[in-house]
Structure formats: C-alpha cells, structure tokens
Amino acid sequence: MNPRIEQLLELPNVWQASRGRRISSVLPTGYQALDSELHDGGWPDSATTELLTPLAGMGELRLLVPGLRQAQRHRPWLVFIAPPHQPFAAALAQQGINPEGILIISPQSERDLLWSAEQILQSGCCGAVLTWATGLNLTTHQLRRLQQAAHRGQCWHTLFRHPQVHRQPSPSALRIELNCTARGLLQLDILKQRGGWSGQQLILHLEPDLSQLQQLSPDQLPLPVAQFKRQIAPPATTPVAPGSRLTPDRRVVPLLRRG
Amino acid sequence: MARHHPQPLWLSLHFHSLPLDQLNAGDSVLAIAEKQRIAFATDAAAAAGIYPGMRIGTAYALHPDIKIVERTPAREADALQALSEWCYQFTPTVIPYKKDCLLLEIGGSLTLFRGISRLRQQIAQGLDQQGYHFHEGLAHTKEAAWLFSQVRRDYPDAPLSAREMNEFSAPEPDFWLPQLQALPLQYLDTAAKAKQQLFNMGFGSLGDLLALPRQEVGQRFGRDLLQSLTAIVGEPARLDADFKPAQTFAAQVDFANGLSKVDELIEPMKELLGELMTFLHRQQLYTQGLEWQFYYFRLPCDRLHIHTSPANNNLDSLLSLSKLKLEQYILKAPLESLGLSSSVFTAANAGSGELFPELSSPSNQLRDYRQLLDKLLTRLGDGQLKTLSLGDEHLPEYQHVASELVQQNIEDIRLPKQAANGSEQQRHLPLWLTNKPVPIAAPTAAAGPLRLVYGPQRVDSHWWKERSRRDYFIARHQNGSYCWVYQDLGNQRWFLQGFYG
Numbered sequence: 238m239n240p241r242i243e244q245l246l247e248l249p250n251v252w253q254a255s256r257g258r259r260i261s262s263v264l265p266t267g268y269q270a271l272d273s274e275l276h277d278g279g280w281p282d283s284a285t286t287e288l289l290t291p292l293a294g295m296g297e298l299r300l301l302v303p304g305l306r307q308a309q310r311h312r313p314w315l316v317f318i319a320p321p322h323q324p325f326a327a328a329l330a331q332q333g334i335n336p337e338g339i340l341i342i343s344p345q346s347e348r349d350l351l352w353s354a355e356q357i358l359q360s361g362c363c364g365a366v367l368t369w370a371t372g373l374n375l376t377t378h379q380l381r382r383l384q385q386a387a388h389r390g391q392c393w394h395t396l397f398r399h400p401q402v403h404r405q406p407s408p409s410a411l412r413i414e415l416n417c418t419a420r421g422l423l424q425l426d427i428l429k430q431r432g433g434w435s436g437q438q439l440i441l442h443l444e445p446d447l448s449q450l451q452q453l454s455p456d457q458l459p460l461p462v463a464q465f466k467r468q469i470a471p472p473a474t475t476p477v478a479p480g481s482r483l484t485p486d487r488r489v490v491p492l493l494r495r496g
Numbered sequence: 497m498a499r500h501h502p503q504p505l506w507l508s509l510h511f512h513s514l515p516l517d518q519l520n521a522g523d524s525v526l527a528i529a530e531k532q533r534i535a536f537a538t539d540a541a542a543a544a545g546i547y548p549g550m551r552i553g554t555a556y557a558l559h560p561d562i563k564i565v566e567r568t569p570a571r572e573a574d575a576l577q578a579l580s581e582w583c584y585q586f587t588p589t590v591i592p593y594k595k596d597c598l599l600l601e602i603g604g605s606l607t608l609f610r611g612i613s614r615l616r617q618q619i620a621q622g623l624d625q626q627g628y629h630f631h632e633g634l635a636h637t638k639e640a641a642w643l644f645s646q647v648r649r650d651y652p653d654a655p656l657s658a659r660e661m662n663e664f665s666a667p668e669p670d671f672w673l674p675q676l677q678a679l680p681l682q683y684l685d686t687a688a689k690a691k692q693q694l695f696n697m698g699f700g701s702l703g704d705l706l707a708l709p710r711q712e713v714g715q716r717f718g719r720d721l722l723q724s725l726t727a728i729v730g731e732p733a734r735l736d737a738d739f740k741p742a743q744t745f746a747a748q749v750d751f752a753n754g755l756s757k758v759d760e761l762i763e764p765m766k767e768l769l770g771e772l773m774t775f776l777h778r779q780q781l782y783t784q785g786l787e788w789q790f791y792y793f794r795l796p797c798d799r800l801h802i803h804t805s806p807a808n809n810n811l812d813s814l815l816s817l818s819k820l821k822l823e824q825y826i827l828k829a830p831l832e833s834l835g836l837s838s839s840v841f842t843a844a845n846a847g848s849g850e851l852f853p854e855l856s857s858p859s860n861q862l863r864d865y866r867q868l869l870d871k872l873l874t875r876l877g878d879g880q881l882k883t884l885s886l887g888d889e890h891l892p893e894y895q896h897v898a899s900e901l902v903q904q905n906i907e908d909i910r911l912p913k914q915a916a917n918g919s920e921q922q923r924h925l926p927l928w929l930t931n932k933p934v935p936i937a938a939p940t941a942a943a944g945p946l947r948l949v950y951g952p953q954r955v956d957s958h959w960w961k962e963r964s965r966r967d968y969f970i971a972r973h974q975n976g977s978y979c980w981v982y983q984d985l986g987n988q989r990w991f992l993q994g995f996y997g
Binding site: 292295299312323329340345349356360361362422 | 979
C-alpha cells in the first residue's frame with residue numbers, strides 16, 4: 238500500500254468503520270453481550286459515556302456495578318454528582334463496592350455541577366465519576382469540556398442525560414439510550430461509539446438478584462391485595478366456585494391427596 | 497518579727513586532706529601517691545622534707561621508713577558520703593561538692609543550735625573527733641561559701657566574716673559584698689585560660705569584674721563566666737531570652753489609590769502568599785487555615801476564611817483556593833489594603849518523595865484526593881459533600897450512614913479498603929434509597945402503578961426505642977422498574993423506600 242495512505246490511516250481521527258484502531262484501555266462492562274457489541278470491548282476508560290435514561294431506577298446502576306467494582310480496585314474513590322436518590326450503602330457493599338469510597342456531591346447550580354465534574358475528572362484520583370444531568374440542557378461545548386477533562390484525568394465518566402437530547406451532536410465517546418421493556422428488562426440502543434459502527438440494540442437481563450426471596454403467591458399478599466385479586470380472578474381459565482381462593486389453597490390440598 | 501523567707505546561709509566545709517584523714521594517718525610518716533608522685537603528705541612527712549609533687553623515689557631517699565599508699569578515689573567518696581550523713585544532723589540540706597567539700601545550708605538551723613558560734617563549734621568538735629581536718633567558708637550562696645573556704649587554705653586565720661555577725665539570723669546578701677569584692681580572682685572556679693585572660697586585662701579581684709555591666713562580661717568572657725559570677729553574687733541570672741519567632745503570621749499590602757478590580761488583587765495575593773510560604777518553610781509548619789482581610793476606606797473590614805490541608809501547603813494550591821474564594825466575593829468599594837493572616841499551624845512532617853513519582857501510589861492518590869476535596873469544599877461550601885459508611889443496624893435507613901464532609905476532617909480521610917466481593921447470598925437490596933420513606937397508597941395486584949412481586953421479608957427492630965415492624969416487598973412499577981416498598985405493621989400504612997436502579 239502507498240506509505241502515505243498508511244500514514245493517514247495511522248491518524249486516530251480517520252474514520253475506518255470497524256477497521257479503526259481500538260483504544261487499548263477499556264473497562265470491561267461485566268456483560269458479555271454488551272462487551273461484544275462495543276467497538277472497544279468495554280467502557281471507554283478515559284472518556285465520557287452518555288447514558289440517556291428517562292428516569293432513575295430502571296437498572297442503570299446495575300448495568301454499571303461490575304464496572305464500578307473493577308474501577309474501585311484501580312482507584313478507590315467513586316464520585317456521584319447530583320444523584321437523583323441516595324446510593325444505598327448496604328446494597329453497594331452487597332455488590333462488592335466499598336461504600337466508604339463513595340463521595341456524593343450535591344451542587345446547588347448548573348455552574349457548580351459542571352465545575353465540580355471538571356475538577357474531579359481531571360484530578361485523576363477517582364476511579365469513576367457518575368454525573369446526573371438529566372434536568373440540564375448541556376451545550377456541545379460543555380460536553381466537550383467534560384470529555385476533555387475525563388481524557389486528561391484518565392477517568393471513566395458516565396453522564397446521565399434525558400433521552401430527548403439524543404439528536405444533539407455530542408463529543409462523548411459512547412452514547413447509549415436505556416429503556417425499560419414491559420417485562421422489566423433493560424434495553425440498550427447504542428447511538429454512537431467512537432471508532433466503530435453504532436445502531437446496535439440489545440436487551441440485558443438485569444433483574445435484581447432475588448433468588449433468595451420467595452415469589453409472592455396471592456394468599457401471602459397482605460389482605461387488601463388478596464381480596465382484590467380474588468375479585469378479578471378470570472373465571473374462564475380456572476373454574477372456581479365463587480368465594481374460594483385462586484391458586485394453591487392449602488386447605489384443599491390434603492383433601493385431594495386423600496382422594 | 498517573724499521572717500517568712502529566712503536568708504540562706506551556706507557553710508562550706510573543705511576537707512583539704514581528706515585522703516590522709518580517711519586513713520587515720522595521725523602522726524605517722526605517711527604519704528599518698530598518685531601516678532608515681534606524692535600527692536598528700538602528713539605533717540610528720542612534711543617535716544622530713546617530703547612535699548606533694550615529689551617523686552616516690554626521692555621520698556624514699558629522704559625518709560627510708562616512709563609509708564606510701566596509692567590513692568583510692570572510691571574510698572574518699574565513701575568517706576565523704578559518711579561525712580554527709582553525719583552532717584545531716586545539722587541541716588536537711590547537705591550537698592557534696594567537688595569530691596572534697598560539703599555545702600551545708602545552716603540558715604534555718606541557727607535557732608535550733610543556739611547561734612552560729614555554737615553550731616560551728618559543735619561541727620568542728622565532731623569532725624575533730626573523727627580525725628578530719630577542714631577549712632570553713634561562710635556566705636549567702638553555695639559558690640561564695642566554697643570560694644571563702646578555698647581562700648582559708650592559704651589564709652587559715654582570716655576571719656570568717658569581715659564584720660560581726662548576728663548569732664541567730666543570716667545577714668542580708670549585701671553583708672558579704674565587700675568580702676567578695678576583695679577576693680582575688682585566682683580562686684575563681686573557671687578554666688586557667690580564662691583566668692589568665694582576666695589577669696592579662698588587669699583584673700585582679702572579683703570586685704573589678706563585678707563592677708562591669710553583666711551583659712558586657714557575658715559578651716566578652718562567655719556565658720559560663722557570667723553564670724558563675726551571678727551564682728556567686730546570688731543575683732538571679734539575668735540572661736536575655738532567646739529570640740522566639742512569632743507564632744502567627746500577618747502581612748498586609750496597602751493600595752494608596754484604592755483598588756477596585758478583583759483581577760488586580762491576584763498579584764498582591766500572590767505576594768502575600770509567598771511571604772506566608774517563606775514563613776511556614778522557615779518554621780517547618782503547615783497552615784490549617786488562613787484569612788484574607790479586605791480593608792475598605794470607610795466600610796468595615798471583610799474577612800474570608802480558607803481551610804487548607806497539609807496537602808495544599810504550596811503557593812499554587814493556596815493561590816488557586818484563594819482565587820476560588822474570591823470568585824464568590826464582590827468588592828464593595830475601592831480597597832485600601834489587603835491583609836493575610838494565619839495562626840493555626842501544625843508541625844510539618846518532612847515528607848519523603850516517591851522514587852518514581854509517575855507511578856500513582858496509594859499515598860499519592862490520597863494526597864491528590866484530599867487536595868481535590870479541599871478545592872471542592874472551598875468552592876461549594878459546607879453541606880454539599882457527603883461520604884457514605886455502613887452502620888451496624890437492622891433497619892435499612894440506619895444501615896446507611898451519609899455524613900457531611902467538612903474541611904476540618906479532610907485529614908481523617910483514609911484510603912478505603914478493598915471491598916470483599918460482596919456477600920453472595922444477599923444481593924437483593926435496592927441500589928437507590930429514597931431520602932425518607934415516601935408514603936404511598938396500598939399497592940394492588942393488577943391495576944395501579946405498583947404490583948407486588950416478591951416478599952415479604954419481615955424486619956422487627958428498635959423495640960427498645962420505637963418499635964418498628966415492617967414487611968418488605970419488591971414491587972414492579974407499571975413502567976417495568978422495580979421498587980422496594982414496605983408495610984408498617986404498626987399502622988398498616990405503605991411506604992416506598994428504594995428503587996432497583
């Protein structure tokens with residue numbers, strides 16, 4: 238090949254579809270399915286990842302937990318900037334994250350938020366920074382500053398934003414839109430990845446690990462719920478006498494065995 | 497009239513022939529040798545022409561029957577110890593001095609022993625019976641008493657005091673002054689070289705030296721001589737205290753024409769911080785906080801406090817912290833002067849640098865992190881930063897401890913330990929916790945926003961305070977997300993406490 242073309246191809250800003258050079262330092266997401274869809278094979282370590290979520294509490298933290306655990310091993314401090322709720326110390330400890338390494342910042346204004354995010358990112362002493370800017374309309378210029386700060390401080394930055402900004406051009410290395418399916422699964426739409434194709438869509442089974450807990454059967458429900466269930470029980474599938482209980486009725490089982 | 501503070505009176509007993517006396521030499525022809533030379537000789541030996549400094553061989557030649565004994569300092573010390581014990585009957589203050597001398601403070605014993613003459617007589621009689629020879633010296637200080645007892649070696653018949661003394665009370669210090677002034681300098685207990693220097697300069701007596709201003713004596717002949725002089729005279733040592741550097745830092749820059757732009761403040765700030773850094777460096781200190789003062793021509797002075805951690809004790813960090821603080825400050829009027837003060841310091845530990853600073857070690861990370869927290873707190877103010885820790889409690893809201901971070905306890909922050917891999921059997925807690933449990937309507941099975949799917953898990957706790965019994969359920973919101981709700985069994989009400997984020 239022409240050596241001049243070779244030189245050009247060496248430049249990082251020449252887009253070569255999936256042939257592009259991979260960033261060496263990534264943080265594995267902890268999910269095989271996601272890693273294989275990502276061009277670099279993990280969360281970009283020194284850049285901003287935008288997660289577009291309509292609301293908090295749909296599995297976005299569970300998505301990040303394996304990465305956070307990994308990041309904390311490298312640098313012990315994880316910073317939450319303007320989180321929508323409190324990160325639950327006991328739950329984090331259960332997931333293998335030391336809550337003592339967590340710093341929560343609640344800035345009073347947008348200016349303070351951006352300033353603190355920039356300072357923390359470029360300080361280079363924190364393992365991960367999670368910023369919630371769901372209610373803010375960040376400009377491209379502001380996004381670029383955050384991205385550059387993350388690059389300078391070699392810090393994994395996750396920026397949560399509202400899905401309505403997905404058309405806005407963004408310098409972030411990775412943009413993923415998160416949605417919750419009706420069945421409670423997390424759906425990921427990769428909107429942009431640096432150096433690779435985007436447009437992948439995948440669904441992750443990120444249900445909370447509830448194997449320890451028992452699935453509720455209606456008779457264990459607290460009283461008002463059980464009553465309500467009985468009333469709306471569909472008669473077509475299970476013909477039951479009016480007034481009797483819906484599913485496993487302990488008073489009935491012994492009779493059947495006797496029979 | 498009773499005197500509350502009786503003047504001290506020191507009696508010095510100089511046992512000039514202690515090595516001989518402790519051997520009970522008596523009238524025998526006896527000498528004590530030290531390093532092959534005669535050191536002490538009895539009167540009988542002296543009569544035969546034997547004197548100290550003579551070679552042993554010469555002594556034998558002069559008097560073939562002479563008994564010569566090697567000197568034993570240990571036995572002399574024992575003898576002095578025994579003498580001290582014997583003297584203890586006269587006064588509680590007995591001080592052995594220079595291996596052949598006892599100093600007795602007898603000012604308080606005069607009444608008990610019915611006057612100084614009787615006391616001296618009693619002591620002399622006792623020592624005479626034991627076979628000890630000695631010279632006395634009497635003065636108001638230990639050192640002067642010792643000097644007088646030395647003089648009597650050469651002038652055994654000199655009177656003990658120049659004037660008649662009161663039998664029952666020690667005289668005032670001035671009483672001894674003429675006697676001291678007349679004292680020849682050769683008896684002074686200083687190095688021979690210093691004495692020679694004094695003679696060469698024409699000083700003959702102690703009076704010559706005492707006539708000079710003390711400070712001059714100290715400067716010219718050294719502090720040791722000054723100290724022994726003041727000890728002899730009994731003056732309190734009036735030495736100049738060492739220079740102690742100031743314990744606070746304060747500096748100020750004045751603007752003759754007033755200063756109205758914040759930008760123009762940066763240079764003077766840098767200057768003042770530079771001065772502070774020099775001060776800290778010289779004293780090996782860290783500052784924990786500093787204060788900027790803004791003095792206006794007419795308005796009252798404004799103060800800005802900045803807390804700092806040792807990590808930030810360098811010019812650049814202090815300047816950037818000050819700039820941060822200044823961003824929030826608006827000058828009210830032209831400024832007359834800018835002041836900087838600092839008074840809370842800690843001793844600096846000279847930190848050891850990393851051999852390979854480019855590798856980020858945990859201690860470096862901790863330092864950087866503290867620096868970062870300093871910066872954040874300076875800009876955002878208290879109450880915006882929180883840290884998490886685990887409480888050892890049963891109720892979820894008490895397990896979760898969020899504590900506000902303030903600048904004072906930045907130094908307490910330690911490197912968090914590597915977390916264990918999490919308890920495998922328990923991973924069902926929600927990652928998000930609401931600030932307070934939110935009251936909700938009772939969830940239903942099908943309709944309504946929340947549907948219970950898992951549970952219940954009963955928590956019964958705090959019966960000693962305010963008992964709370966709760967059944968925890970996991971509910972699914974209609975948008976698909978999971979929530980953590982509980983029913984308070986006390987009042988049957990439902991609350992939302994977390995989200996499975």
